Amino acid sequence: MIISVYKPKGITSYDVIRKLKEKYPREKIGHGGTLDPLAEGVLVVGIGRESTRKLQIILKGTKKTYEATIELGKTSLTDDSEGPIIDTNNSHIAPTEQELIAVLSSFKGKTLQTPPKYSAVKINGVPAYKRARRGEQFVLQPKNVIIHSIKLLKYDFPHVQIEVACESGVYIRSLARDVGTKLKIGAYVSSLIRTAVGSYTRNDSINLS
Numbered sequence: 001m002i003i004s005v006y007k008p009k010g011i012t013s014y015d016v017i018r019k020l021k022e023k024y025p026r027e028k029i030g031h032g033g034t035l036d037p038l039a040e041g042v043l044v045v046g047i048g049r050e051s052t053r054k055l056q057i058i059l060k061g062t063k064k065t066y067e068a069t070i071e072l073g074k075t076s077l078t079d080d081s082e083g084p085i086i087d088t089n090n091s092h093i094a095p096t097e098q099e100l101i102a103v104l105s106s107f108k109g110k111t112l113q114t115p116p117k118y119s120a121v122k123i124n125g126v127p128a129y130k131r132a133r134r135g136e137q138f139v140l141q142p143k144n145v146i147i148h149s150i151k152l153l154k155y156d157f158p159h160v161q162i163e164v165a166c167e168s169g170v171y172i173r174s175l176a177r178d179v180g181t182k183l184k185i186g187a188y189v190s191s192l193i194r195t196a197v198g199s200y201t202r203n204d205s206i207n208l209s
Helices: 013-023 049-059 097-105 128-133 172-183
Strands: 002-007 029-031 039-047 064-072 074-076 085-087 109-113 143-156 159-166 187-197
Touching: 002 013, 002 049, 013 029, 013 039, 029 049, 039 049, 064 172, 097 143, 097 172, 109 172, 159 172, 159 187, 172 187
Parallel strands: 039 187, 074 187
Antiparallel strands: 002 039, 029 039, 064 159, 064 187, 074 085, 109 143, 143 159
């Protein structure tokens, strides 16, 4: 059985699996694509050994859609609201909407992106976020990712709301960071919702409660 669960903000993707194991204690359960604790939205879950095997096949190359709120003029060590957050726009310069749209558009298509240091990307078998929390110094290599579209939903400086459709492997936190870098004022993701994974959408996802 493959289902779509709506993960609430504040818990890990594996917390969702733990909750489902209370209902299906004898089944193997897995998910197809981690959502950060501070993010919410669609989490595709396989229940049963056969379904968990099918997850990667079904979701390979699947388009994902996100709605994100970005705060300009500040950066975050984690590239999201977990922080710590630093004010990087002391002159309080506000980019015009045209400048913002031009920068957002520059990331469409195939683009190089460096994952956040606080991410699950593994370095010699150890997740980057664990190394970062231990204070280790390391460099993550950029990789090619594909962003199909970026739509500006609302702009009220310093807050930017966007909709992003992309392939697997894209970090919206990295996108926000890179947008801030191109605008020369810094930026981070203040909220993130995954609204769809392929044909699985938030409208037909099961509420975890």
